[in-house]
Amino acid sequence: MKIKNIFFKKKKHISLTQIYQILGLNKNLKKNTKIINIADLHNASSNDISFFNSIKYLNVLKNSKVKFVISEKKHLNIINNYCHPIIVKNVFKAVSLITEIFYPNSLNDAVDFSLSKVNKKKYTKVEFGNNVLLGKGVKIGKNSIIGHNTLIESNVHIGDNCIIGNNVLVKNTIVGNNVRILDGSIIGKKGFGFFPDKNLNIRYPHIGMVIVGDNVEIGCNNTIDRGSLSNTIIGKNTFIDNQVHIAHNVKIGNNCIITGQVGFAGSSTIGNNVSIGGQAGISGHLKIGDNVQIGGGSGVIKNIPDNSRVMGYPAKNIRFFLKENK
Numbered sequence: 001m002k003i004k005n006i007f008f009k010k011k012k013h014i015s016l017t018q019i020y021q022i023l024g025l026n027k028n029l030k031k032n033t034k035i036i037n038i039a040d041l042h043n044a045s046s047n048d049i050s051f052f053n054s055i056k057y058l059n060v061l062k063n064s065k066v067k068f069v070i071s072e073k074k075h076l077n078i079i080n081n082y083c084h085p086i087i088v089k090n091v092f093k094a095v096s097l098i099t100e101i102f103y104p105n106s107l108n109d110a111v112d113f114s115l116s117k118v119n120k121k122k123y124t125k126v127e128f129g130n131n132v133l134l135g136k137g138v139k140i141g142k143n144s145i146i147g148h149n150t151l152i153e154s155n156v157h158i159g160d161n162c163i164i165g166n167n168v169l170v171k172n173t174i175v176g177n178n179v180r181i182l183d184g185s186i187i188g189k190k191g192f193g194f195f196p197d198k199n200l201n202i203r204y205p206h207i208g209m210v211i212v213g214d215n216v217e218i219g220c221n222n223t224i225d226r227g228s229l230s231n232t233i234i235g236k237n238t239f240i241d242n243q244v245h246i247a248h249n250v251k252i253g254n255n256c257i258i259t260g261q262v263g264f265a266g267s268s269t270i271g272n273n274v275s276i277g278g279q280a281g282i283s284g285h286l287k288i289g290d291n292v293q294i295g296g297g298s299g300v301i302k303n304i305p306d307n308s309r310v311m312g313y314p315a316k317n318i319r320f321f322l323k324e325n326k
Helices: 016-022 055-063 073-080 091-102 318-324
Strands: 049-051 068-071 084-087 126-128 144-146 173-175 186-189 210-212 223-225 232-234 309-311
Touching: 016 091, 049 091, 055 073, 068 073, 068 091, 073 084, 186 210, 223 232, 309 318
Parallel strands: 049 068, 068 084, 126 144, 173 210, 186 223, 210 232
Antiparallel strands: none
16 A cells, blocks of 8 residues: 655656756657656556666566656666656666655755654653654654653654654654564664765665554664665564664565564565574565575575575575585
């Protein structure tokens, strides 16, 4: 389900002519089409623009409603079968430029200067510790507890019966009911997205959110990055141990158990009922199926089908791993 972005203000539309100009492309258009937004292939509507950078997303492209797609020349013939290609040399740089035009303040959210002391008359059914600061438009459900020195930035939604620990930062996030976020966690900061350059690295805008389902527990000192174009999602009843990093656009299913010091690279999808042992690493843009068990210290570098048990680096069927390492 597509959720309205409540954290970043967007321009109403940009013309297709403007987009070609921004990308440095010469194109004579018979009709100057209005583009409403930029979105990933999953969420893009027929009035949006999106991008295609890997053949692994071909099925997503086939089912997308989008009409205009930014891509490289090598994918031209593929895209021509489904929509109108906009060919560039560097897809992610082009997407970054267009995203920043749609969302002019997307790179300027490091500090929320609207934070102020709690108005306890407004939150009569919430218990606050000392030195809590809230931004504008924050919503906190009844019977929730917010710990000492915690910052909750503008427009964040927190559900009923939640416990947010001490020294926590929550921004660009929607939190469900009965959620616990333990001490020292940072939820909703921008992802680690940039274009390396010898003189000046170019930062990539992140306009997505973090969405935390009901009955989730997030351990101490976790960092969960918000999405770039899509959202980072933690499914209901998932428990996450301490010192876990979840990068932008990661989607974790329901009823998962993730133990300490696990790291998820960006845009990977984790199924339901998945268990991951300590210090495992999940590479980016992977799909981990339902009911998967990943042993501690494993390095996952390819997709894992449903009902698998893997271990090692690269992660392989646990029976083969144990046989090879007797």
